[in-house]
Structures are given as C-alpha cells and as structure tokens.
Amino acid sequence: MHAVVTVVGKDKTGIIAKVSAFLAGKGVNILDISQTILQDYFAMIMLVDTAGADEELSQLATECAQLGESIGMSIHLQHEEIFNAMHRV
C-alpha cells in the first residue's frame, strides 16, 4: 500500500536522516522524495510503500505525528488515495 509522508517546518540539520531512519526501522520503503525550502521553511514529500511494515497504516500515522512533535516538525503519513481523489479528475 502506498502512502504519502509530508514533513513541514523550520529548516534544520538532520531532518531527512531522522525521518528516513524512523521509516526504515518500521519496514517502510521510500519510493520517491521531493524536497524544497520555501522562505526558510522545509517541505518534504515522500512516496512510501508500507507493504513491508508490521503496523497498520493508522498506527504508523500516529507514530509519525509523534516523531514530528519530538523534532519540532509537522509530519503526516496519509494513504495516497486522498491526494488522488482530491487532485485528479
């Protein structure tokens, strides 16, 4: 199952390292990464495959949000279908 991880917040060192280490630890495979800095704000979007993860998507989403709080970023993990539904005719 594919999901989209978004990480938004003030830019600092080691954001990608922390998030990708967390995902690797959960068995989540990163398929694609896109990253930009907008006026000092860091915005990263990852497409990931959760097929190898032991946990349910809802549990992963909760833990991503917790990781975000611990590093001072806003992190969402969402089923990719929400973006397909809203942005593709």
Add this chain to the structure above:
Amino acid sequence: MFNKYDVLETINMIEREHLDIRTITMGISLLPCIAGSADETAKRVYDRVCSQAENLVKVAEALSKEYGIPIVNKRVSVTPASLICAPFAAQSAKIGRALDKAARTLGIDFLGGYSALVHKGMAGYEKTFIETIPEVLATTDKLCSSINIGSSKSGINMDAVRLMGEIVKKTAELTKDKDGFGCAKLVVFCNAVEDNPFMAGAFHGVGESGTVINVGVSGPGVVQHAIEAIPHADLTELAEMIKRTAFKITRAGQLVAREAAKRLGAEFGIVDLSLAPTPARGDSVAQILEEMGLECVGTHGTTACLAMLNDAVKKGGVMASSRVGGLSGAFIPVSEDIGMIEAAEKGGLNIDKLEAMTAVCSVGLDMIAVPGDTPASTISAIIADEAAIGMINNKTTAVRIIPAPGKDVGDCVNFGGLLGRAPIMPVHKESSEKFISRGGLIPAPIHSNKN
C-alpha cells in the same frame, strides 16, 4: 509522484482551513423490528441498531487516521419511528428511549429518526406519536426528531403545522433548565429528503436499502481561503474558484464514504455537498459571504452572494461524485456560525432576511432563538412561511427554532459545542392566530402536476 503543491494544499486545507468530513451517517431500516408489542419492538430496535452500527465509530476513527482527515461526527439515522410505532403509538416513547440507549452504547454523536411524515394527512396514530415528542426529547440525550409537514407534490398540511407550533413550544418548556435545548433536536420540514446525513433532520427513508452509509462533507473555511487568495477577481472567476474547491472537498468525502461502506458491509448511499459551518472562527458560511464583499451578512446583496455560492458548490460537487444527495447546499444556522452570530448580535441580520436567504440555499430557518413568550401560532406561521418557500420552489426547507423560556431580545442562549450560541432574535408582534387556526391543507402548486 504527486505534484508537491497539490499535496501541500491538502495538508493546508486540513491543518489551517478546517477541512473535515462533517459526518458519517449510517442509515438503518427498522422495518424488520416491528413486533406485536412496544416492549418487544423496543428490544428488537435496540439490538438491530447496535449490531448494524457496531463498528461505525471504530471504522470512522481508523479512516480518519489513514487518510489524515478529521471525521467530526459519527451518526445513525433510522426509519421514521412513527411507522414502527403505529400499532402502539401511545407507547412510542419506549422506542425513543431504546434508540437513545443504542446511541449511547455505540458511542455515536446523534441518532435521528424519531420522525413522522404527515405532509398530506395525519392519521390518529401519527398525531399520538407527535404528541410524545416533547417528553421524549426532554428525557433523552442523543435522539433527534423531524416532522415533514409539506411537499411540492402534496401541499402543506396546515393541521400538522398548527400542531408543530405547539409541540415546539412544549419541547422548549420541558427543557427550560437548558434554555429550551430540546428544540435544537427538532426539525420541521417541507420536502424532507430520505438520505440526509445531517442532524437534527436525518432519517432513513422507506425507499432506501437496509443499511446505507451517507457522508456529509464540509469546508466553509477552505472556500473562504480560496476566495481570499483572489481578492480582485470578478464574480465569474469567483464562481469558478468555488466550483473547483467544492470538487476537491467532495472527492475527499466520496473516498471516505466508499471505503466506510465497504468496511462496514453497507451500501454507499450519497455524498451530501453541504457547506456546514461550526462556531469556530474561519469555519463560517457568513464569512464566505463577507469575503465576497459584504460588510456584514444580512445586508443588501446577501441573497445574491448566497445564491451564487450555493450553485457553485453544487456544480463542483456534482462533477466530483455521481452519488450526490441529501440536502447539498450551504447551511445558514444562526447559532452554529460565528459570522451569523455576530451579525445577529449587532442587528445586521433579522428573521425576515434569513427567510429570503433560505429561498436560495439549503435548508431553512435553522437554530434561531426567539423570545420565550412567542405564541405557538406565530411559530406555526413561521413554519408555514418556510414550507411555502420550499413547496413553491421544489426545494427542501426546514425550521429549527428555539423559543427560549424566560428569555427576550437582548438575551442569548448557549448550547455549547457544535450547536454554539444564539442571540434572541425579535419576531413580528402582530398575530397570525386566525390564519393558523383555520387548519386544512394548502393545495399543491399548479406546477407540481407534471404527469
């Protein structure tokens, strides 16, 4: 890979602009529950609702996390209870209490369907049923009630309109310790729809399947921000922007509805496209109208702005989903919308203007508090006016009005939560008593004869 701006737009809509799924409502037919006695029927009703909706809250919470979009309310609607209670109408309260108990067991927010459809005529058992409403609403928490008193096809049942004025007054009186809160759970409809997921007017129509999932989307804040982003646009461009925004909101709703139906073993019913406000700032239909260029909602131009908004929302939504239903339009409840509350408080918005607004949007005079000494006949006359707008214009209209006991213009009632607070609005003092006491049926309009 996704366009990163699309992804960030969705995140922004949810985090900052209050985009949410307002309700997942499971419609459940109670027809299999009819038994020989009120007690046995009540037991079957409780068991059926609890078994059909057993996983509703769990599934909704899981979907909310997986898609990262809040699902605010989990609700159930049932077959109009007057049909189930017909053989023992005097004991209808037992069914009402069983439904309320089921709602509490399930942990849902509201359960709708303590309802009767009397738009053409009112049988003795239906009148008896309706007379139980004030006491039942005063002694239950989650149960909501609605009565259909008119339709474009049948006309307006003015005997039922007269009765409902009295029922509204009595409901307020029996819940006077809570500012007449019972009336917030009671809607009087013309052209009620059978698949409405929104409360207090939801019921599960007899033409519906056994168990159905209907979803109500929301997002006034998203529309407001979209308009804010193009401050110099003309109205053609504004309408286009609203349409595109409504498309996205509806798609999110349809996704959740389909998946919820699949996981709950129910049919996917409809997506209701309504823009439903909450008392939170930035989640207001009134603020959209003000963003369009009105100093205060209620001033001249309000009806035109609202008509355009309502139509553009429908066009975007219909493009996004082939299963559109329910009420589908902009809601303008006074107490549940911060912009409406403030406009009413400063006198910019009155009942007469609200009545005009209801001619171009869903649904009607909603969550309006009026002085506690307003006569029942005046309330009936307000209901009749709204029903006439609905009947003639082939649309749903409704009245949810609270004659707040002991309160007068200048006071305020506060229900808290999503129901918000409402300043007491003045009503006309001149009597409508003779008109209402005539009773009978206002015949259906000529344009209803389409066969």
